[in-house]
Amino acid sequence: MPELPEVEITARRLSRGVAGAEIESALAPGMVTMKTFDPPLDALAGRTLEGVRRVGKMLVVDAGGLLVLIHLMSAGRLQLWDTRASLRDRSSRMLIRLEGGRELRLREFGTQQRAWGKLLAPDALEADEAVATLGPDAVPAPPPGEFARLLDQPRHLHQLLRDQRTIAGIGRSWVDELLWTARLSPFQRASDLDADARERLRKACDEVLAGAIEHYERVIGDTVPDKLPMPLQVHRRAGEACPRCGTTIEAIHFKDYVMCYCPQEQTGGRVLKDRRLSRLLK
Ligand SMILES: [Zn+2]
Numbered sequence: 001m002p003e004l005p006e007v008e009i010t011a012r013r014l015s016r017g018v019a020g021a022e023i024e025s026a027l028a029p030g031m032v033t034m035k036t037f038d039p040p041l042d043a044l045a046g047r048t049l050e051g052v053r054r055v056g057k058m059l060v061v062d063a064g065g066l067l068v069l070i071h072l073m074s075a076g077r078l079q080l081w082d083t084r085a086s087l088r089d090r091s092s093r094m095l096i097r098l099e100g101g102r103e104l105r106l107r108e109f110g111t112q113q114r115a116w117g118k119l120l121a122p123d124a125l126e127a128d129e130a131v132a133t134l135g136p137d138a139v140p141a142p143p144p145g146e147f148a149r150l151l152d153q154p155r156h157l158h159q160l161l162r163d164q165r166t167i168a169g170i171g172r173s174w175v176d177e178l179l180w181t182a183r184l185s186p187f188q189r190a191s192d193l194d195a196d197a198r199e200r201l202r203k204a205c206d207e208v209l210a211g212a213i214e215h216y217e218r219v220i221g222d223t224v225p226d227k228l229p230m231p232l233q234v235h236r237r238a239g240e241a242c243p244r245c246g247t248t249i250e251a252i253h254f255k256d257y258v259m260c261y262c263p264q265e266q267t268g269g270r271v272l273k274d275r276r277l278s279r280l281l282k
Pocket residue numbers: 242243244245246247262264265
């Protein structure tokens with residue numbers, strides 16, 4: 001599940017690798033990948049690839065007067081390859097073939113086709129629905145006044161922070177890390193936070209997310225691997241000791257994700273009801 005730090009390092013590494021390369025051709029083997037049809041994807045042929053950048057959790061490939069907006073969704077990866085994909089490779093969703101046999105390849109793991117791309121004119125990016133609805137980026141964290149306004153909603157923090165319309169870049173992994181760092185309950189109502197708690201959370205955005213990017217800068221070479229070495233403290237660590245206080249990290253299982261937290265520091269010592277367990281026990 002690539003979120004802000006993972007998408008950011010992907011953009012940086014790809015940009016370093018592809019900037020200045022000429023595009024030979026482009027196609028989308030994923031039948032439902034392209035959400036735009038005019039101009040066709042192969043209109044990229046002959047253009048120079050200028051770079052790759054991040055917008056929220058999405059990637060933008062800039063190519064001489066056109067751009068490709070890409071959402072990796074939960075299982076997509078955009079990678080640079082030295083050779084071209086076999087046409088039998090069923091994970092291929094979009095192939096941007098570069099001079100010298102290289103290829104910028106959007107792949108997706110699993111059977112679902114959810115990752116998508118749009119070929120747009122540069123001036124259409126800001127108006128695109130997926131971009132226009134984004135809240136401010138989580139890195140750098142919005143200034144205190146703006147952050148307070150964003151949080152002034154009667155919704156649980158865990159849900160609100162993952163809402164890209166409120167703040168852009170945070171998903172199911174990093175939200176656990178942010179709340180743990182700020183010592184806040186995932187079920188705390190955002191609009192009830194006092195100024196001190198808000199500031200802890202705001203600082204956590206910079207500390208945790210920017211810290212993850214710095215971590216990736218140190219440990220990732222030219223190629224971003226399929227599975228990134230995520231520097232997680234609590235997410236996916238249910239049953240382990242909290243790195244700060246030693247209490248056992250608890251988890252709540254939802255249909256397709258897990259929320260992890262330290263009961264000692266985040267929920268006043270209470271272990272919250274795990275809906276999966278309570279369903280099984282009914
Ligand atoms: Zn703890």
